[in-house]
Amino acid sequence: MPSKSGNHQALQLSFPYLYSNMASPLMSTNTKRRQRIENKKKKLAAFLDIAKLNENDRRKQQENKTGDELKCVQLDENGLSPSKKIKTELENIGPSGKTKLSGQEYIDLKKVLKERKNKILQVPKFQLRDMGEGATLKVSLDSRYPLFLSDIQHLILYSQIGVHSPYSPARWCSLEKYNKLDTVLLLIVENLSLYDYEAFESHFPFCSSTFDHKIEILSPFAYSDDIVKELSMVPLSATQMKRLIHEYGTLEEATKHCNEIFNTFHHYFPIDQGNVNENTNVNSVLPSSDKFDRTRLLLSGWQMVEENFPLPIKGLMERKYSDYTLTKNKYKKVTKNSPLIAVDCEMCKTETGDLELTRVSIVNEQHQVIYDTLVKPQNRIVDYLTRYSGINKKMMANVNKQLTDVQKELRKLLPNDAILVGQSLANDLHALKMMHPYVIDTSVIFNVSGDRQRKTKLKILANEFLNVQIQSGNKGHCSSEDSLACMKLVQLKLKKHLYYGDAVMNSIYTQPRAYPDLGTSSYALSMWKQCVKSGNTVNLIAQNDTLDKYKYYLDKNLSGEIEKIECTKVESNVDVVEQLNETMNQFQLNVGHLKVELDDLGDTPKTETFKIVDQWVEQLHKTVSQPTLIMVVFTGRKDGGNGVCFIHLKRDFIT
16 A cells, blocks of 8 residues: 555646645645645545556456466467457458458459449430429329420430530420430321320330330420421521521521521411412511511510410310410411500409409500500409509499400400510410410510529519609509500610610620520421531431421422431331331431321221330330430320320449
8 A cells, every 4th residue: 555655746746736736825724725625635645546456456357368368379370369360350341341452452443433433424314304394294184284396306406416406405304414325216106196195005015114204295286287397497596597697688588598498487376378478578668667577576486385375276275275265366477567566464363362354455556555444353352462453442343344345355456467565475365365476575585684584574674774664652553554665665676686685695785695595486497407417317217208208308409318317218107117126226316207097096906006006116115225315206186186205215224
């Protein structure tokens, strides 16, 4: 047992700070304080004694254990005892429970993992965006928004030329590593519809189980267009349009002297093409106030779809727009002298929870209000929305005019070739429950944000470009004031240039920039020719008359073969499939066009026809190399019914 003096010496070495402070002041402190310090010293001394004893015990136990082990342990061939061996093995096991690698094994594994990672990064990927998801058959019929065949066209273009494509499929899907695809296969099955698939899905077992995405598409038959034309023609982008005008003077001249440009004017509305000479718009003089043709500001068909305009398309007419009406039974062809008519509507909230029309105002090019009326909603008003609509209870007290009355009056008032002007005009037409073919939307042609997805408010546009304050105060909007502002904005743009007031197209409103949606849908270039400009090859296989259509949209003069585009004419659908099986792995883009005759779809052979088509698809899927983007399009029927597009990316799954 250590001596007491020894303990004090040890404590003094261990706790010098305590002893240094107790040396001189200890004599001057009172008795209680001295007693506390003495007690602390005793406790510390006892703690030190216990610690030393514990340390001695541990040392003896370790010595005894080591001695016993040395008596009984036999070393292995490497000179390691079992405990040492176990310890070494444990040190070589990683957190995952697997043996750690070292040396060449580690280097080899690291190389394999790097190669696997690079391989994964190079695999093409396809997925739908929100717009595409909203068109899939998983969505209920009432909530589904079909895509256009032109949307499929944009995906094909992007799969071939990527970022150089004039149009991107980004609004509805994404395709990563498009340049790593071995090939793209498009199989068109004409005259089969979405109904045929959904009603007889059990007869399409391969398509149903293999294809990841099944998307409803609007059949070109619904708006009296041709399948091959809709797929083959790519509307001119602003850049292409500028180049052609610079080279030929006008687009009309370009169509006469250039085999690559086509006049593709078509519409969903009943337009009388015979009452206007096709050169009328070319030779007529622009209005004195206009610097360019006002028809260049019209929204194209797909723009109207994107902006949610009501359109008289088969299927949608029965589903969504059954109580809508056209502004005219028949329309004249629009020209550079067609009248501008500005429209604005105000709505109130009714007991159904919907917004219903309560006021409509119309202004002409002379800034005269030619129509302005209040309208009694069909249902009881629960919120006048005065802050926005400018409508209050007192104003509506004696109003008896119904929506149907307004529709009749507007059908009489509007000219057959009127161009309707408005801010977010689709909302006004939905409120009126009317459809019109020629529209200019100030929220599209004007933009100060530089982002197409962000619409600039009419109040801001009026202040920025007209130096006019509208929608001020707390009394709400005035539809006649708003429609007049829209008219003035369009007229101002016509006095300046096509890109005036558009930050997307125009840097500080002076220097034009290329942007596709301000090109023109009335003129187009061949998609197939654009696909081969980057060095790719195209394989077109169809029956006699159908292939002639494809060849026309390659070269409208049918002057000869087109380099890098192989056109194969066959006699039957079976020949199309067989020819595809033999050749499709030799080309970057393959198109096979099957035409199922309507006579073959009677009650008796119908299911057999469906099974055969499904077997053809399975056969092509097995033959094509990977990775390959495969699309099968049922185009819909001429007598009604939309189509469906099946999409599948055939590729290796890396494990």
